[in-house]
Amino acid sequence: MLKFLHDAHTHTAYSDGTGSIADSVAAAEARGLALLGITDHSHHFEPGTLGRYIREVRYWGEDAELTILAGVEGNITAGGVDVPGFMAEKLDYVIASVHEWLERPEEYVELVKLALEDDNVDIIGHFGASFPYIGFPSADELEEILDLAEARGKAFEISSRYRVPDIDFIRECIRRGIKLTFASDAHSPGEVGGVSWSERIFEKAGGAREDLLFGEFL
Numbered sequence: 001m002l003k004f005l006h007d008a009h010t011h012t013a014y015s016d017g018t019g020s021i022a023d024s025v026a027a028a029e030a031r032g033l034a035l036l037g038i039t040d041h042s043h044h045f046e047p048g049t050l051g052r053y054i055r056e057v058r059y060w061g062e063d064a065e066l067t068i069l070a071g072v073e074g075n076i077t078a079g080g081v082d083v084p085g086f087m088a089e090k091l092d093y094v095i096a097s098v099h100e101w102l103e104r105p106e107e108y109v110e111l112v113k114l115a116l117e118d119d120n121v122d123i124i125g126h127f128g129a130s131f132p133y134i135g136f137p138s139a140d141e142l143e144e145i146l147d148l149a150e151a152r153g154k155a156f157e158i159s160s161r162y163r164v165p166d167i168d169f170i171r172e173c174i175r176r177g178i179k180l181t182f183a184s185d186a187h188s189p190g191e192v193g194g195v196s197w198s199e200r201i202f203e204k205a206g207g208a209r210e211d212l213l214f215g216e217f218l
Helices: 021-030 047-062 105-116 139-152 167-176 196-204
Strands: 035-041 067-077 093-097 155-159 180-183
Touching (some): 021 035, 047 067, 067 105, 105 139, 139 167, 155 167, 167 180, 167 196, 180 196
Parallel strands (some): 035 067, 155 180
16 A cells, blocks of 8 residues: 555646546546646647646546646757746646657756756656666766756656666655655556555655655645
């Protein structure tokens, strides 16, 4: 049984997931979650679509047995994060993730730094998912990322889908007061709430409720 019952990163048919928002909410209720974040990919939205998406999240959240938040997952590119201010201001939070194929870890680090400096971004998604393929940043580069996250008040998700970040990074976040979230990165209702790995490594790293971004809802 999960202790910190939340999943802050899920997708529906509004982007590249399957199932409706209602399906995801029902799955979250069935798993006993206290909080569910719906975070479809930002590049699937236009102003009209975004409004409908947010209204639907709010509608299903009204009578749900848990807190439902409306977010998006933005893409970090060389030009910045593709979540404009008009979008961010309508949402509860924004995740920013690297989805581009890169050649070197230095490129990855530079993209994440762009997101950490973006006022619209709240959480860095699946940090380090590319490292097994492109190589790992130096200790100094990781320190720079942590320094910037701490200074800018950003959070990192603990992704059960990609099993990142590593425990040392999570421990350092906890030590510095950098907030964390759990993330299934679900792309179907059946995957919603699949955050057992996130909780296990979080607790192994010494995490407690106060170290979670959404701890007040749990």
